[in-house]
Amino acid sequence: MSTEVTRFDYQQMLQWADDCLQQSGASGEIARNVAFYLLEGDLLGYSTHGLIRLLNNCQWLQRGDSLSKGQPLTLSERAAVAHWDAQHLPGPYVVPQAIEAAVTMAKNAGTGTIVIRRSQHIAALASYLSLATEQGMVVSLMCSTPGQRAVAPFGSKQAVFSPNPFAVGVPSSTTPLLLDMSFSMTAAGKVRQAKANGEKLPYQALVTADGEWTDDPATFFAEPASAIAPLGGEKLGYKGYGLTLYSEILTMALSQYGRRQGSDDGDANSVWVQVIDPSAFGEQKAFIEQVDDLINDCRGAAPISAQQPVRIPGERGLGLKQQQLKSGLEYSDATLKVLRRCSEFTGVAMPGSKA
Amino acid sequence: MSTEVTRFDYQQMLQWADDCLQQSGASGEIARNVAFYLLEGDLLGYSTHGLIRLLNNCQWLQRGDSLSKGQPLTLSERAAVAHWDAQHLPGPYVVPQAIEAAVTMAKNAGTGTIVIRRSQHIAALASYLSLATEQGMVVSLMCSTPGQRAVAPFGSKQAVFSPNPFAVGVPSSTTPLLLDMSFSMTAAGKVRQAKANGEKLPYQALVTADGEWTDDPATFFAEPASAIAPLGGEKLGYKGYGLTLYSEILTMALSQYGRRQGSDDGDANSVWVQVIDPSAFGEQKAFIEQVDDLINDCRGAAPISAQQPVRIPGERGLGLKQQQLKSGLEYSDATLKVLRRCSEFTGVAMPGSKA
Numbered sequence: 001m002s003t004e005v006t007r008f009d010y011q012q013m014l015q016w017a018d019d020c021l022q023q024s025g026a027s028g029e030i031a032r033n034v035a036f037y038l039l040e041g042d043l044l045g046y047s048t049h050g051l052i053r054l055l056n057n058c059q060w061l062q063r064g065d066s067l068s069k070g071q072p073l074t075l076s077e078r079a080a081v082a083h084w085d086a087q088h089l090p091g092p093y094v095v096p097q098a099i100e101a102a103v104t105m106a107k108n109a110g111t112g113t114i115v116i117r118r119s120q121h122i123a124a125l126a127s128y129l130s131l132a133t134e135q136g137m138v139v140s141l142m143c144s145t146p147g148q149r150a151v152a153p154f155g156s157k158q159a160v161f162s163p164n165p166f167a168v169g170v171p172s173s174t175t176p177l178l179l180d181m182s183f184s185m186t187a188a189g190k191v192r193q194a195k196a197n198g199e200k201l202p203y204q205a206l207v208t209a210d211g212e213w214t215d216d217p218a219t220f221f222a223e224p225a226s227a228i229a230p231l232g233g234e235k236l237g238y239k240g241y242g243l244t245l246y247s248e249i250l251t252m253a254l255s256q257y258g259r260r261q262g263s264d265d266g267d268a269n270s271v272w273v274q275v276i277d278p279s280a281f282g283e284q285k286a287f288i289e290q291v292d293d294l295i296n297d298c299r300g301a302a303p304i305s306a307q308q309p310v311r312i313p314g315e316r317g318l319g320l321k322q323q324q325l326k327s328g329l330e331y332s333d334a335t336l337k338v339l340r341r342c343s344e345f346t347g348v349a350m351p352g353s354k355a
Numbered sequence: 356m357s358t359e360v361t362r363f364d365y366q367q368m369l370q371w372a373d374d375c376l377q378q379s380g381a382s383g384e385i386a387r388n389v390a391f392y393l394l395e396g397d398l399l400g401y402s403t404h405g406l407i408r409l410l411n412n413c414q415w416l417q418r419g420d421s422l423s424k425g426q427p428l429t430l431s432e433r434a435a436v437a438h439w440d441a442q443h444l445p446g447p448y449v450v451p452q453a454i455e456a457a458v459t460m461a462k463n464a465g466t467g468t469i470v471i472r473r474s475q476h477i478a479a480l481a482s483y484l485s486l487a488t489e490q491g492m493v494v495s496l497m498c499s500t501p502g503q504r505a506v507a508p509f510g511s512k513q514a515v516f517s518p519n520p521f522a523v524g525v526p527s528s529t530t531p532l533l534l535d536m537s538f539s540m541t542a543a544g545k546v547r548q549a550k551a552n553g554e555k556l557p558y559q560a561l562v563t564a565d566g567e568w569t570d571d572p573a574t575f576f577a578e579p580a581s582a583i584a585p586l587g588g589e590k591l592g593y594k595g596y597g598l599t600l601y602s603e604i605l606t607m608a609l610s611q612y613g614r615r616q617g618s619d620d621g622d623a624n625s626v627w628v629q630v631i632d633p634s635a636f637g638e639q640k641a642f643i644e645q646v647d648d649l650i651n652d653c654r655g656a657a658p659i660s661a662q663q664p665v666r667i668p669g670e671r672g673l674g675l676k677q678q679q680l681k682s683g684l685e686y687s688d689a690t691l692k693v694l695r696r697c698s699e700f701t702g703v704a705m706p707g708s709k710a
Contacts, residue, residue: 076464076636079463080466081631081635081636082464100568108434113631115428154666158657231591236540253645254633281438282611290604290607291608293613294603301507302511303511305566308510310509313596326663348494
C-alpha cells in the first residue's frame with residue numbers, strides 16, 4: 001500500500017475543478033458548488049467521496065446524465081415539508097439549497113424536511129452539515145441509490161440495498177459534532193479502494209454467494225458477487241438491516257423514487273434532509289450547554305487504551321481540514337491517477353503540486 | 356434455563372394490572388393506559404419491558420415518583436413541534452398522547468415532533484407504533500434516561516450513556532414494519548435477565564473496568580462495573596457511539612433534561628416522538644407500494660441458510676401477539692415471581708392461569 005501523498009494548493013484545485021465542470025457544460029453556479037463540496041469531502045478526509053468523483057461528474061454532465069443548468073421542481077409542500085424533483089441536477093448543487101430551505105422552514109415551524117428524488121450523486125454527506133450547524137441548527141441527511149444493490153438484508157447472501165449513509169450535524173459551543181457513517185459494515189467505495197490497493201478488508205464485512213463471511217474485496221466483483229453485510233454483522237446485523245430499511249423508506253419510499261423507478265439511473269440518489277431548530281424547544285444557550293455536557297462526558301470517559309482517548313465525531317475531520325487548508329490538499333497516487341484522467345477528459349491542465 | 360411458561364387470559368391480566376395501578380393511586384385513565392401498553396410489550400415479545408415492570412410502576416405511584424393524575428405541560432410550540440414537560444406522569448400515558456398530537460401536526464405541516472422531558476419510564480417503544488401506522492403515518496421514537504449510565508463511548512471502558520432504544524413504525528399494504536432496537540450491543544434488561552438465569556451473554560457485549568471484552572453479565576454488577584459497548588463492537592463501535600450521541604441529543608439536549616438535571620430521577624426518560632405524513636410528499640397509495648416493494652425485495656433475497664428465510668421487522672412480534680391473544684399471555688417463572696410480588700404489594704389477587 002502506497003502512503004505517499006502529493007500536496008496541492010486548495011484555491012488552485014478549487015479553480016481547476018470549477019473549470020473542468022464548466023468545460024463539461026455546467027453553469028457557473030453549478031460548477032462552483034460541485035467543485036466546492038467535492039473538495040470539502042477531501043478536506044474532511046472523505047477521500048472516496050471527494051475530488052476522485054470529479055471525473056464522474058464531468059462525464060455525467062457531458063453525457064446528459066446530469067442536468068447542467070436549472071432548478072429543482074417542487075412537487076408538493078406543507079408548512080414543514082417539501083418534495084423536490086432534482087431532475088438529475090448534481091447533488092452538490094441541490095443539497096445546499098435543500099438545507100437552506102429546510103432551515104427557513106425550521107425557523108418557522110420548528111423543523112424542516114425536504115425529500116428529493118432524482119438528485120445526481122451527492123458525494124460526502126459530511127460536506128454539507130456545517131451549512132446548518134453554523135446557523136445553530138441540527139441537521140440529519142440520508143440518501144440511497146435506486147440503481148445500486150450492494151448490501152444484503154440480515155440473514156441473506158443477496159444484495160438488496162444500496163450502502164446508505166447517514167449524517168448528522170449538531171452545533172456546540174466549540175466545533176460542531178459531525179457524524180457521517182453507513183448503516184452497513186463497510187461502504188462500496190472502501191471495497192473498491194481495498195481491491196485497487198491489493199488489500200484485504202480490515203474485517204469480514206462481506207457474505208459470498210455461497211453464504212461464507214469474507215474479508216476479500218475481490219468477491220464483491222466476482223460473478224455471482226458477494227454482498228456487504230449490514231452493521232452488526234453475524235450476530236446483530238438485524239439492527240443494521242432495520243436501520244437500512246428505515247433509510248430507504250425515508251429516502252426512496254417518501255420520494256417515491258425507488259428501484260422500480262430508478263434502477264437504470266446509475267449513481268442518482270433519493271435524499272432526506274431534515275433540519276431541527278433547537279430554539280423551538282427552549283433557550284438555544286441551554287441546548288448548547290446540553291451538547292457540551294455530552295461532549296465533555298465522552299471526553300472524560302476512561303479510554304480502553306491510554307494512548308487512544310475517546311474521540312468526538314467530526315473533530316478528526318475538522319482538524320484535517322485546517323491542516324490541509326494550511327499545508328495543501330493531500331492526494332494519494334490512486335486518486336491522482338483519476339484526477340489526471342479528468343484533466344485529459346476535459347482538456348483543462350491540472351495545477352502543479354506544492355513544493 | 357427454564358423454558359417453562361404459564362399462560363394467562365389477556366383480558367383478565369389487563370383488568371388485574373389496571374386494578375393494581377388504581378390501587379396504587381393512578382387515575383382510571385392512567386391505569387388503563389399503563390396496563391394496556393405494558394401488556395402490549397408482552398404481546399409483541401418484549402418481555403423485559405412488559406408486565407414485569409408493573410411492580411415498578413405501582414411502587415413509583417405509591418412513592419410519588421410517578422404523577423398519578425394530571426396532564427403534560429406544553430413548554431413551547433411551533434407549527435410542527437412541541438416541547439412537553441410530563442412532570443413524571445407514566446410514559447405509557449404520555450407517549451400515546453404525544454403520538455396523537457404529532458399525527459395532528461403531521462396532517463397539517465407534513466411532520467409533527469414532540470420532545471418530552473420528565474416522562475416516567477416508557478417501557479417498550481414498539482408498543483406505541485401502531486397508533487401511527489394505523490393512520491397511515493410513519494413514526495419514529497427514541498428515549499434516553501438521564502439517571503442511567505450503562506453504555507461506553509467507542510474506545511472507552513467507562514459508561515456514559517443509557518442504552519437508548521430507537522423504534523420505527525411504517526405502514527404497508529399488509530402488516531406494518533415495526534422496528535425496536537437499542538444503539539448498543541445489548542440492552543441492560545438483557546444483561547439483568549442473563550445474570551438472573553445464570554447464563555452468559557450470547558457474545559462479548561461488555562467491556563470491563565480493565566478494558567477486557569467479556570460475555571459475563573456478572574461484571575456489569577461488579578464494582579467497578581463493566582460497560583455495554585456501542586453497536587458495532589470492537590471494530591465498528593464508532594457507528595453505535597455516533598448513533599447513541601444522536602439519540603441523546605434529540606432526546607436529552609432538545610428537551611434540556613440531561614444528566615445535570617435528571618441524574619436522581621431513576622428510570623425517567625427524555626423522549627423524541629416524530630410522525631411523518633407520507634401523503635404530504637405524494638399519493639399515499641404510491642408510498643405504500645414503495646414500502647411493499649422494499650418488503651418484497653427483502654423476502655425474496657436468498658437466505659444464507661435455507662431454513663432461515665429473511666425476516667421482516669415486526670412480523671415475528673405481530674405473530675406472537677395473535678398467538679398470545681388466542682392461546683394466552685405467556686410468562687416465564689422469573690416474570691411470574693415479579694408479578695406475584697406486585698400482587699402482594701398492591702393486595703390485588705392475580706387471575707388464575709389458563710388450563
